[in-house]
Amino acid sequence: MKKKWSEKCPVCNGELVSSKTTVDFYDGKVILRDVEVQYCPKCKQELFTPEQMKKVDKLMEGIHLQQVSLRRHLSESGRSLVLRIPADIARTLHLTKATEVELRVKDPKEFVVEVVA
Numbered sequence: 001m002k003k004k005w006s007e008k009c010p011v012c013n014g015e016l017v018s019s020k021t022t023v024d025f026y027d028g029k030v031i032l033r034d035v036e037v038q039y040c041p042k043c044k045q046e047l048f049t050p051e052q053m054k055k056v057d058k059l060m061e062g063i064h065l066q067q068v069s070l071r072r073h074l075s076e077s078g079r080s081l082v083l084r085i086p087a088d089i090a091r092t093l094h095l096t097k098a099t100e101v102e103l104r105v106k107d108p109k110e111f112v113v114e115v116v117a
């Protein structure tokens, strides 16, 4: 089922059709199936509208976060222990050096790191 979009392809000005595609992120760790995109049959471009992009981002964050379970060893720095945040998680949560987090111990085997600002 293909429906025409009113917009033209920004690359070749061809007619765009809506199409379903599979997108993968993080080297295939997160795969979204049946994502609706605008497809240009002429130059074979798959285009996301900004709204779709946002939706994909949201979806991806949700899926990605649910799937994140990584084992890490703590390292030592002075008298403190250091927990390194994997780059994928940092990117997804928009963490930077300036990010403030709050550590809360939930029980003897679990603690929560909450992003404050």
Ligand SMILES: [Zn+2]
Pocket: 009, 010, 011, 012, 013, 014, 040, 041, 042, 043, 044, 045
């Ligand atoms: Zn095109």
